[in-house]
Amino acid sequence: MNLSLPDQTMHSSSESCLEDDKPEVILPCFRRNMYEEPLAAYSNGSIISQLLRKTIHNKRAIDDNHFYLSNSVAAADSGQEDQSSVSSKDSTVEAISPSDHVSTGVSPEEDHPLPDHLQAKRARVENIIRVMAGSPNSRQHGDGERCDTDAREMREARESCRENKRKQRLPQHQEHNTMGWQMNRKPGSSCNDNCNTKEEECHKLKEQLHSMQRLLRQLQEKFLQVYSQEDPEFVVREAAGADSEHDIIGKSTDACYISPEEHLETNNSTATSNCNDRIKADSYPMHQRESQNLQETLKQELSKAVNDCIDKVFKKVSSSTDMDISHQQRVCSTPEIQISLGADRKSLAPDHSQAEEISKSRSSELCESSEAQTSQDQTEALSLVVRKPPVTQVSSVTPTVKRPYPVHQTPFQFSYAPPLHESHILEHLLKYGPHSNFGTLPCMPPSMDRTSPDSVDLSWDAVAMRSKVASSHFGHHHRPSSMGAVGVDGLCLPHVKMESGELQSLAERNPYMSLNIQEGLTPSHLKKAKLMFFYTRYPSSNVLKTFFPDVKFNRCITSQLIKWFSNFREFYYIQMEKFARQAIAEGVHDVKDITVSRDSELFRALNMHYNKANDFHVPDRFLEVAEITLHEFYNAISATKDSDSSWKKAIYKVICKLDSEIPEEFKTSSYL
């Protein structure tokens, strides 16, 4: 069916990921070696990151273990598997990624023992998924060499991508699972028999999978119809989703996120039921018990996810006011919602052009995400955190869009590892601290990234988050932006119609566009503006737009910002005039006797006004400008020019030319 498409998608996504991620950012290709990734990350990561990772890892381990029946098995098979799977891997691009390579062989799971039942459960689920995907690996490994041929054929047929990352590793586990099943069904069956049966199963599963996909596609289409019109990406995404066979679940979840409230409801419910049915059918061949368990698990998970989705959506809708911050955060932070974030980020960040593929990959990734999420997410986050590190304040803001905050990194916590949710949250906290703002995450420019980790901009972002509109604008504005504002939009937030092209255009030309675009100016913005006044007394609207990337500019906002600076100037000139007159009154005869230093009363007054917290080092240039201004006033007053109603204008003209460049740091929405 969609084999070709999925592959492409996969490739593109994975490739993009790799490219984008580079060594620093390990965009987890969710499907890939999620398990392996962590290790790879370690190698690259800093000590701190490693430590963090470890912590996280431990938590995760449990989940991972679920997937893998036994370490020993995995280890034993690993050799064969890797080799056998290599071909598929390579074909799938996965091999391309450096991170992947690293990962091969070592599995995080090894460290952690898991409860048997959990393992078994996980293994079953995974197995089923695999089978559905029709992964050759599973057969190969499970059946052994004899089946190799068949397996290869299958492989080729499916080619795919679906095997993706997971599969690489899956083989080991799979073997287990498959074998187990087979045994149950046909104790005496030979390998060949097993192969045949497996194939049959695979076919069945595949068919089911396809039908499920169709259903999903339909759902997505529906959504699209309603919302996509405004959002082109939607279409893309939809298409992608349809193409990718893997993530039925992912798709559904994705759809949920994307989908608006009402539609979500209906669609989700239907989707869920459908999925469940499919699952049932799939499981028939398997042992009753197993199938039942699986069914239960899947059902629960699916329903849970769907419910969560719906709940969230409704919450958002219902509390239009409240939704703002708290909700947003929640949404983003919630594991369920996080689902696609990681993927989105990846995909989006790369480029617009890739949007389509991204969307596709996203959907597919989502499916796997349930499993992979853990490791992958973490990996990303860790890597990010580590890399971003404390960049110097004065940064050369590189245009390249770095992966923003990992906040969302946790992909979708689907069903399998409910426990992960907590761990993810903890992870997040560990990495970013309690303040980490979700809003800034995705699109944060490099500079922002650096700062935010430090919680420097906490107040800023936090404030921003509160902005009512923020959430809505979020997604939309970002996407369009070339920045790579990633996909948080569709995922977490309901699609809101673009209000104006302003933001979009702004985003496009403003590399620093951040996610937390808000409509209103916050006290943080005021503070920032005041500090900026030390550099520029007459900022142009363009400058303001550039340096307030997290503000959704409209006439009002622009006027307000301009007004602020007008007020700043007013105060500034008043002080100047005041001190100039004071100097004259004090009998100062030479302008040269008038200086402005950090000890000056004038400076204190100004600093008190623009830098009340005194936590900002006022640039020397400002002192110079202040002195010049003071001299101007002194001279003018001395010359009794003040008798002219517009005598100050001459001074303004002089001063307006003294603006200096604003440090790049200010471009960071999170500055401060």
Place this chain on the structure above:
DNA sequence: CGTCTGCCTG
């Protein structure tokens, strides 16, 4: 005509 600016006022 809209925008920006400055001044005045609260």
Place this chain on the structure above:
DNA sequence: CAGGCAGACG
């Protein structure tokens, strides 16, 4: 610091 107003500019 915001509103209102008026003047200058393109």
